[in-house]
Amino acid sequence: MSDAGVYAKQGFGNQSGFGVRPALLLIDFVNGFNDPDLFGGGNIPDAIANTQRLLACARRTGIPVAFTRVVYAQDGADHGVFCLKAPRLALLTKAAHASQIVDELTPVSGEYVLNKTQPSAFFGTNLANWLIAKGADTVIAVGATTSGCVRASVVDCMSYNFKTIVVSDCVGDRALAPHEANLFDMQQKYADLMTCDQTIAKLEQITSKISAPQG
Amino acid sequence: MSDAGVYAKQGFGNQSGFGVRPALLLIDFVNGFNDPDLFGGGNIPDAIANTQRLLACARRTGIPVAFTRVVYAQDGADHGVFCLKAPRLALLTKAAHASQIVDELTPVSGEYVLNKTQPSAFFGTNLANWLIAKGADTVIAVGATTSGCVRASVVDCMSYNFKTIVVSDCVGDRALAPHEANLFDMQQKYADLMTCDQTIAKLEQITSKISAPQG
Amino acid sequence: MSDAGVYAKQGFGNQSGFGVRPALLLIDFVNGFNDPDLFGGGNIPDAIANTQRLLACARRTGIPVAFTRVVYAQDGADHGVFCLKAPRLALLTKAAHASQIVDELTPVSGEYVLNKTQPSAFFGTNLANWLIAKGADTVIAVGATTSGCVRASVVDCMSYNFKTIVVSDCVGDRALAPHEANLFDMQQKYADLMTCDQTIAKLEQITSKISAPQG
Amino acid sequence: MSDAGVYAKQGFGNQSGFGVRPALLLIDFVNGFNDPDLFGGGNIPDAIANTQRLLACARRTGIPVAFTRVVYAQDGADHGVFCLKAPRLALLTKAAHASQIVDELTPVSGEYVLNKTQPSAFFGTNLANWLIAKGADTVIAVGATTSGCVRASVVDCMSYNFKTIVVSDCVGDRALAPHEANLFDMQQKYADLMTCDQTIAKLEQITSKISAPQG
Numbered sequence: 065m066s067d068a069g070v071y072a073k074q075g076f077g078n079q080s081g082f083g084v085r086p087a088l089l090l091i092d093f094v095n096g097f098n099d100p101d102l103f104g105g106g107n108i109p110d111a112i113a114n115t116q117r118l119l120a121c122a123r124r125t126g127i128p129v130a131f132t133r134v135v136y137a138q139d140g141a142d143h144g145v146f147c148l149k150a151p152r153l154a155l156l157t158k159a160a161h162a163s164q165i166v167d168e169l170t171p172v173s174g175e176y177v178l179n180k181t182q183p184s185a186f187f188g189t190n191l192a193n194w195l196i197a198k199g200a201d202t203v204i205a206v207g208a209t210t211s212g213c214v215r216a217s218v219v220d221c222m223s224y225n226f227k228t229i230v231v232s233d234c235v236g237d238r239a240l241a242p243h244e245a246n247l248f249d250m251q252q253k254y255a256d257l258m259t260c261d262q263t264i265a266k267l268e269q270i271t272s273k274i275s276a277p278q279g
Numbered sequence: 280m281s282d283a284g285v286y287a288k289q290g291f292g293n294q295s296g297f298g299v300r301p302a303l304l305l306i307d308f309v310n311g312f313n314d315p316d317l318f319g320g321g322n323i324p325d326a327i328a329n330t331q332r333l334l335a336c337a338r339r340t341g342i343p344v345a346f347t348r349v350v351y352a353q354d355g356a357d358h359g360v361f362c363l364k365a366p367r368l369a370l371l372t373k374a375a376h377a378s379q380i381v382d383e384l385t386p387v388s389g390e391y392v393l394n395k396t397q398p399s400a401f402f403g404t405n406l407a408n409w410l411i412a413k414g415a416d417t418v419i420a421v422g423a424t425t426s427g428c429v430r431a432s433v434v435d436c437m438s439y440n441f442k443t444i445v446v447s448d449c450v451g452d453r454a455l456a457p458h459e460a461n462l463f464d465m466q467q468k469y470a471d472l473m474t475c476d477q478t479i480a481k482l483e484q485i486t487s488k489i490s491a492p493q494g
Numbered sequence: 495m496s497d498a499g500v501y502a503k504q505g506f507g508n509q510s511g512f513g514v515r516p517a518l519l520l521i522d523f524v525n526g527f528n529d530p531d532l533f534g535g536g537n538i539p540d541a542i543a544n545t546q547r548l549l550a551c552a553r554r555t556g557i558p559v560a561f562t563r564v565v566y567a568q569d570g571a572d573h574g575v576f577c578l579k580a581p582r583l584a585l586l587t588k589a590a591h592a593s594q595i596v597d598e599l600t601p602v603s604g605e606y607v608l609n610k611t612q613p614s615a616f617f618g619t620n621l622a623n624w625l626i627a628k629g630a631d632t633v634i635a636v637g638a639t640t641s642g643c644v645r646a647s648v649v650d651c652m653s654y655n656f657k658t659i660v661v662s663d664c665v666g667d668r669a670l671a672p673h674e675a676n677l678f679d680m681q682q683k684y685a686d687l688m689t690c691d692q693t694i695a696k697l698e699q700i701t702s703k704i705s706a707p708q709g
Numbered sequence: 710m711s712d713a714g715v716y717a718k719q720g721f722g723n724q725s726g727f728g729v730r731p732a733l734l735l736i737d738f739v740n741g742f743n744d745p746d747l748f749g750g751g752n753i754p755d756a757i758a759n760t761q762r763l764l765a766c767a768r769r770t771g772i773p774v775a776f777t778r779v780v781y782a783q784d785g786a787d788h789g790v791f792c793l794k795a796p797r798l799a800l801l802t803k804a805a806h807a808s809q810i811v812d813e814l815t816p817v818s819g820e821y822v823l824n825k826t827q828p829s830a831f832f833g834t835n836l837a838n839w840l841i842a843k844g845a846d847t848v849i850a851v852g853a854t855t856s857g858c859v860r861a862s863v864v865d866c867m868s869y870n871f872k873t874i875v876v877s878d879c880v881g882d883r884a885l886a887p888h889e890a891n892l893f894d895m896q897q898k899y900a901d902l903m904t905c906d907q908t909i910a911k912l913e914q915i916t917s918k919i920s921a922p923q924g
Contacts, residue, residue: 190833245460405618612868675890
């Protein structure tokens with residue numbers, strides 16, 4: 065039996081659906097993850113290009129938008145195990161070019177930009193409470209890398225019981241096999257996959273019905 | 280360039296090492312994950328067989344031991360998005376045979392058995408504070424499935440800054456391609472891989488030097 | 495200047511308000527916290543009596559309801575610092591009479607009953623994700639003790655950005671000075687205080703407009 | 710029976726003790742909490758003066774040191790319920806004078822300075838994992854205010870199973886009744902109280918035996 069067949073037989077791969085109060089989460093779309101000499105490569109440039117259209121739609125439809133960056137202290141005070149596994153993470157300091165959001169996706173006033181030191185956008189951050197403040201029930205996840213910070217964030221997002229959408233052509237990775245393997249895992253167990261076009265169509269369809277974000 | 284080559288060039292795949300106060304974490308080795316008609320299959324039986332030797336070593340050397348189970352309320356009060364993606368999780372109720380630890384690895388008095396509803400053994404549980412109470416600096420992770428609850432737990436474990444060891448022949452999955460893909464991801468970014476034999480040798484070497492667990 | 499004057503001058507004590515999707519949280523209304531020879535006393539019996547009316551209203555209006563219990567392992571596997579400060583907490587095992595919800599407030603099917611080992615109802619539990627699954631934006635907090643598990647839960651609840659209501663005559667404590675001091679702190683900084691009657695009136699007013707709980 | 714008598718009868722108020730790997734946590738000792746026209750007043754200046762001696766001892770003995778600041782986004786993107794209760798919190802932006810650590814306690818290189826938006830130093834931060842990376846088993850808590858961010862942090866600290874010491878003359882509050890009431894609650898249930906002199910003596914006694922911090 066194929067792997068997909070095993071998962072189908074065991075009842076995985078159902079849709080969790082799309083709620084009525086979505087938010088857009090852009091994970092680690094920073095220069096360092098778009099630089100093949102640092103942490104980038106593969107299909108990440110395509111993911112950024114597609115995300116430009118999705119971000120424009122999010123702004124047009126008025127849904128809440130959050131960005132993450134990886135930021136470590138210049139003096140190493142907050143280095144931990146992750147920096148032992150991948151020492152060049154230490155280059156991602158607050159002021160480093162590598163740690164700034166890519167120009168194509170520059171945040172605007174009122175969009176939430178949060179710093180993190182671990183793979184998940186939820187770990188050691190105020191993302192969960194920000195989503196609650198916005199009344200979100202659904203999180204649209206894009207970013208880099210599919211097999212790293214996107215995967216970790218999506219597992220936490222689903223665990224918090226936000227309906228989670230991974231936009232398959234707005235996530236990218238330095239290597240394609242891990243990209244594909246992690247899309248498989250996420251689709252089977254944690255999130256629904258949608259294309260950028262499908263997500264834009266959905267946002268335009270539902271946002272007229274969205275209740276206003278709270279406090 | 281190969282995928283492994285890309286990761287090597289970007290500085291991934293270093294060792295985070297093995298500390299001096301390890302604990303053993305057995306993730307979801309319950310009947311339902313050892314039953315090919317429910318959530319099991321693949322190399323999970325081998326992982327259980329190997330883990331018997333590792334658990335015996337942990338008990339002999341006196342390191343702290345914790346087990347996780349997936350447990351949902353009979354009346355569905357705690358069902359969330361995970362149960363939408365994989366509806367048969369709802370079968371894993373407290374009293375169900377499927378949700379009991381497998382006979383080969385039955386916990387003994389003083390070992391911590393914790394219930395969870397999400398993939399990570401840390402999410403919505405007292406695992407982090409239990410490890411802190413035990414003074415652990417290193418977590419040895421085994422269980423099922425490699426691409427599911429093991430991966431999610433390992434990412435959180437590393438994020439909490441516990442040095443994390445994945446015992447490569449004591450983790451198993453219903454399908455082998457996700458098993459291999461997730462071992463690759465974890466080894467590159469989050470954890471060190473060791474075999475069961477290597478882990479046993481390490482435990483026997485260090486436990487004479489372990490400081491007594493605190494309070 | 496009076497203490498209240500200092501707080502007023504510094505801009506504390508504003509109302510955070512009542513949203514549109516409330517949930518009711520009953521904290522540690524178990525036999526042991528209603529027994530003056532164990533952890534009870536003071537005005538806890540009055541709080542339980544008043545909460546009977548509020549719980550009936552919650553059921554009538556169909557809002558989500560969650561209960562917490564304190565539960566420790568019989569073999570002490572999960573004892574930590576809290577049990578060092580208050581060793582009799584160890585008596586609150588799963589099957590102990592002291593750890594059962596009081597008869598006046600027995601949960602019904604579909605209400606969420608969660609076990610905890612720490613003061614806050616959110617620490618090491620799935621309460622945050624349960625509230626997100628229910629789409630809650632407001633938490634109505636009642637229980638025992640005001641200066642202990644209620645205070646700790648309310649601080650976390652506000653930190654998660656749920657609008658938080660403390661029902662002043664549905665929370666109780668073994669001693670009245672800590673009860674009053676903690677109501678002061680919570681009202682100034684974390685939550686709005688309402689009486690049981692006010693809360694019931696509010697629920698009856700808004701629940702016709704509540705959107706259906708999700709997933 | 711007195712309040713203290715009730716607590717004694719019910720077995721509260723025991724010592725949880727002082728471990729062997731302490732860390733010092735300085736909570737919100739920023740200009741805004743030392744300014745009676747903003748959030749300061751009361752005995753906060755005394756707490757800062759005493760903490761100078763304790764911080765010097767921490768540096769001399771080489772234990773890990775962390776500071777917290779409250780920092781909100783200039784554009785309000787991360788405002789939530791806490792800012793509804795106390796709107797002047799919004800003044801505490803990254804660059805504001807009010808949000809800088811007081812001159813008497815300026816951090817030095819290698820000390821961890823973390824930003825937070827909620828009362829607890831653990832909520833939405835990497836404090837727990839920083840303490841784990843340092844191998845800490847004990848947290849010495851000082852700062853402002855006793856009834857606010859100190860209390861919230863201490864409850865979480867104990868919940869994570871760090872042995873927690875509140876230095877009674879190194880914590881301060883804008884008003885003395887809440888200061889005293891919260892010292893009572895913390896001493897009874899969550900932490901041991903020590904004076905600055907006692908803490909310094911303890912650090913000097915034990916630090917020769919401290920194992921080197923890891924990672």
